[in-house]
Amino acid sequence: MLVRTVAAAEDAIEWFGGLSLFTGRAVRELFRRPFEFTEVLKQVFEIGWRSAPLIILSGLAVGAVLSMHTRSTLERFGAVSMIPTALAFALVTETGPLITGLLVSGRVGAGIGAELGGMRVTEQIDALDSLAVDSFKYLVVTRVMACIIALPLLTVLMNLSGLLGGYLAEAVVSGASFTFYFRSAFNGLAFSNYIPPTIKTVVFGLIIGSTSAYLGYNATGGAEGVGRASTQSVVLSSIFLIVCNVILVKCIFFLFPGTAL
Amino acid sequence: MTEELEAGRKSGKCAIEFASVSKAFGSRVVLKDVSFSVAEGTTYVLLGRSGAGKSVTLKLIDGLLKADSGTVTVNGEDIAALEHRALAQSRKRIGYLFQSAALFDSISVGENVAFPLRRHTKKPDAEIRSQAQGLLEQVGLGKEYDSMPGDLSGGMRKRAGLARALAVEPSLLLVDEPSAGLDPVTSTEIDELLIDIKTNRHATLVVVTHNIQSARRIADRMAFIDEGRLLAEGTVKELEHSEHELVQAFMNSHMGG
Numbered sequence: 001m002l003v004r005t006v007a008a009a010e011d012a013i014e015w016f017g018g019l020s021l022f023t024g025r026a027v028r029e030l031f032r033r034p035f036e037f038t039e040v041l042k043q044v045f046e047i048g049w050r051s052a053p054l055i056i057l058s059g060l061a062v063g064a065v066l067s068m069h070t071r072s073t074l075e076r077f078g079a080v081s082m083i084p085t086a087l088a089f090a091l092v093t094e095t096g097p098l099i100t101g102l103l104v105s106g107r108v109g110a111g112i113g114a115e116l117g118g119m120r121v122t123e124q125i126d127a128l129d130s131l132a133v134d135s136f137k138y139l140v141v142t143r144v145m146a147c148i149i150a151l152p153l154l155t156v157l158m159n160l161s162g163l164l165g166g167y168l169a170e171a172v173v174s175g176a177s178f179t180f181y182f183r184s185a186f187n188g189l190a191f192s193n194y195i196p197p198t199i200k201t202v203v204f205g206l207i208i209g210s211t212s213a214y215l216g217y218n219a220t221g222g223a224e225g226v227g228r229a230s231t232q233s234v235v236l237s238s239i240f241l242i243v244c245n246v247i248l249v250k251c252i253f254f255l256f257p258g259t260a261l
Numbered sequence: 262m263t264e265e266l267e268a269g270r271k272s273g274k275c276a277i278e279f280a281s282v283s284k285a286f287g288s289r290v291v292l293k294d295v296s297f298s299v300a301e302g303t304t305y306v307l308l309g310r311s312g313a314g315k316s317v318t319l320k321l322i323d324g325l326l327k328a329d330s331g332t333v334t335v336n337g338e339d340i341a342a343l344e345h346r347a348l349a350q351s352r353k354r355i356g357y358l359f360q361s362a363a364l365f366d367s368i369s370v371g372e373n374v375a376f377p378l379r380r381h382t383k384k385p386d387a388e389i390r391s392q393a394q395g396l397l398e399q400v401g402l403g404k405e406y407d408s409m410p411g412d413l414s415g416g417m418r419k420r421a422g423l424a425r426a427l428a429v430e431p432s433l434l435l436v437d438e439p440s441a442g443l444d445p446v447t448s449t450e451i452d453e454l455l456i457d458i459k460t461n462r463h464a465t466l467v468v469v470t471h472n473i474q475s476a477r478r479i480a481d482r483m484a485f486i487d488e489g490r491l492l493a494e495g496t497v498k499e500l501e502h503s504e505h506e507l508v509q510a511f512m513n514s515h516m517g518g
């Protein structure tokens with residue numbers, strides 16, 4: 001029993017070491033030629049643009065729900081005029097980035113894990129290398145780069161649609177005006193409220209891109225292995241993202257003490 | 262045989278040389294102390310049962326796998342010692358038809374063939390397209406430029422893979438089971454194409470096949486691999502008179518494998 005636990009722990013450490021080396025290599029290669037611009041653009045479209053409908057719909061729903069909660073809380077203190085600010089604050093600092101990260105790990109993580117896994121087991125990755133194309137640069141670095149670019153943009157989109165959802169929920173109840181709502185939402189936010197959490201999602205992009213690319217790129221065992229790579233990509237990138245988020249939030253509070261309201 | 266290797270090396274006419282190569286995956290030993298050499302401009306056929314290590318041998322030649330011990334020399338260079346860029350450079354003249362064809366399934370058949378041309382030449386689009394079209398016609402797939410790989414039969418994918426391998430104008434062509442999934446007529450046509458590439462373009466070929474008739478047609482020399490060892494090596498005649506029963510059985514079967 002103990003032996004087995006130790007063996008499992010060793011495997012986990014070895015796996016994690018492999019992932020760290022892989023991520024390190026991907027980050028280094030981000031800054032090295034050739035940059036494969038066309039592939040990066042294609043991936044930004046695939047990862048970013050194609051996720052937009054999911055992000056907008058979720059944002060509307062999350063914003064509406066958060067707004068109802070905010071109203072019921074603030075009503076008790078007679079601070080209903082604070083609703084837009086409170087909602088914007090909740091969205092921008094935490095809810096927006098985290099939900100965007102989790103939604104993207106679901107959609108994009110599974111996609112990258114399955115796509116690269118499929119290419120690995122059907123020898124397409126070998127074929128790229130045999131045609132003198134660096135498969136790591138062509139497949140992995142481009143996807144990591146695209147995730148890093150897409151995540152902050154999707155987060156902004158999520159925040160805006162969240163606010164819109166909140167406004168719609170509010171409009172039904174109180175008939176608040178659109179301009180008033182958005183002006184007070186933005187007025188209540190300082191630079192340090194929205195810039196650091198949005199930049200934080202660059203790290204989310206790196207986590208999602210490299211974890212799922214690592215699992216796909218190293219997949220073994222036929223179709224079953226591809227399925228496994230895809231599922232594990234979602235599970236592991238979500239977990240890493242949630243755990244890293246704790247550290248990142250701590251860092252932001254440390255670097256920008258004024259972040260708290 | 263060692264003398265022969267030495268002779269090949271000295272005259273500089275040895276395209277590929279395996280010297281005591283061993284390869285294992287975990288505890289599974291795939292190749293044990295395998296040595297052979299392939300002279301430039303000849304066709305070398307690898308025979309053996311499924312799982313014998315033939316595909317692994319081809320991947321070792323292309324540097325896609327690294328030997329655990331021993332050296333694989335291609336065009337005079339130790340393939341495992343080449344750094345990234347040099348390896349890519351040497352691969353630009355190596356064509357590889359994979360056992361699974363390995364077409365990129367997100368782009369059309371024609372674009373698969375055009376892929377190496379787009380990556381490594383600065384030719385205009387129209388020229389690349391017509392070159393890819395020409396290659397597809399050579400393998401009898403002239404009408405399939407815009408088809409997606411997933412819509413082709415196994416044998417057609419194989420032929421498209423061969424067209425892509427030929428697009429690099431290879432001086433060394435690695436071919437893994439070209440006739441798998443092909444009817445006898447097409448199979449003979451592919452053999453003729455392979456012979457043509459050797460004689461007219463002076464390429465070196467390493468071909469894995471289960472088809473004995475095809476092996477007889479194309480081979481200058483052959484090797485028989487079994488359980489990770491090189492059981493027999495030589496010309497077609499020499500293998501026919503091999504002392505190993507398995508080799509004889511293989512050589513005298515009609516379809517082989």
Ligand SMILES: Nc1ncnc2c1ncn2[C@@H]1O[C@H](COP(=O)(O)OP(=O)(O)O)[C@@H](O)[C@H]1O
Pocket residue numbers: 286289291309310311312313314315316317318
């Ligand atoms: N990447 C790999 N990882 C683990 N085992 C492998 C790998 N590639 C091949 N093998 C194993 O090596 C052996 C030889 O495979 P292969 O060279 O494909 O045989 P064949 O002679 O039929 O082409 C098989 O047992 C196969 O399972």
Ligand SMILES: [Mg+2]
Pocket residue numbers: 312315316317360437
């Ligand atoms: Mg094989």
